[in-house]
Amino acid sequence: AQSVTQLDSHVSVSEGTPVLLRCNYSSSYSPSLFWYVQHPNKGLQLLLKYTSAATLVKGINGFEAEFKKSETSFHLTKPSAHMSDAAEYFCVGLTGGGNKLTFGTGTQLKVEL
Amino acid sequence: NAGVTQTPKFRILKIGQSMTLQCTQDMNHNYMYWYRQDPGMGLKLIYYSVGAGITDKGEVPNGYNVSRSTTEDFPLRLELAAPSQTSVYFCASSPSRPGLDFGETQYFGPGTRLLVL
Numbered sequence: 001a002q003s004v005t006q007l008d009s010h011v012s013v014s015e016g017t018p019v020l021l022r023c024n025y026s027s028s029y030s031p032s033l034f035w036y037v038q039h040p041n042k043g044l045q046l047l048l049k050y051t052s053a054a055t056l057v058k059g060i061n062g063f064e065a066e067f068k069k070s071e072t073s074f075h076l077t078k079p080s081a082h083m084s085d086a087a088e089y090f091c092v093g094l095t096g097g098g099n100k101l102t103f104g105t106g107t108q109l110k111v112e113l
Numbered sequence: 114n115a116g117v118t119q120t121p122k123f124r125i126l127k128i129g130q131s132m133t134l135q136c137t138q139d140m141n142h143n144y145m146y147w148y149r150q151d152p153g154m155g156l157k158l159i160y161y162s163v164g165a166g167i168t169d170k171g172e173v174p175n176g177y178n179v180s181r182s183t184t185e186d187f188p189l190r191l192e193l194a195a196p197s198q199t200s201v202y203f204c205a206s207s208p209s210r211p212g213l214d215f216g217e218t219q220y221f222g223p224g225t226r227l228l229v230l
Contacts (some may be wrong), residue, residue, distance in 0.1 A: 043203065099160060
């Protein structure tokens with residue numbers, strides 16, 4: 001079964017500085033991985049997804065993630081943080097024969113002036 | 114399309130009461146899911162369905178029941194509410210398995226916040 005681990009529960013950055021949200025996965029096969037964002041009191045929105053095509057995946061709002069098999073990582077990055085990026089971010093993997101998503105515990109991103 | 118809709122948005126229950134959380138999608142998706150979200154715990158899958166008439170347990174099914182009589186609706190039933198069921202509940206749907214090569218994804222509803230006292 002596949003699992004994902006988000007290494008940081010909280011990340012704080014200054015506006016205009018880079019964002020790095022870390023995610024490691026464990027899987028015995030080529031995984032499908034996703035990043036979702038949840039703004040306060042909102043539902044979840046898909047940022048980007050990796051499904052064994054290009055290892056560098058570009059998503060919405062300037063986010064991207066790189067799949068690194070050697071490091072079993074799928075870290076989310078953005079070159080320059082904006083105040084509107086403040087939210088909770090979930091790294092998500094696939095289990096159950098491809099029927100079910102497994103969520104990481106989330107990383108709360110705080111963006112300061 | 115309205116997407117995935119959930120009702121109610123917020124509910125307070127007394128211990129032992131029962132209620133049904135409603136979920137409807139108008140995208141003709143086969144797959145539907147119920148998650149609960151507890152602080153610091155991410156989302157946990159309660160039940161899911163791969164089509165009308167077919168349901169299966171997720172990670173945390175105890176205390177819940179579901180049915181899927183139509184493609185559009187996937188209600189979640191709490192029979193005897195307990196304080197441990199205080200959580201935010203999300204319904205989601207996808208057209209097919211969320212991990213296929215072409216990367217189908219799940220679409221989430223806005224959530225139902227449930228408080229059991």
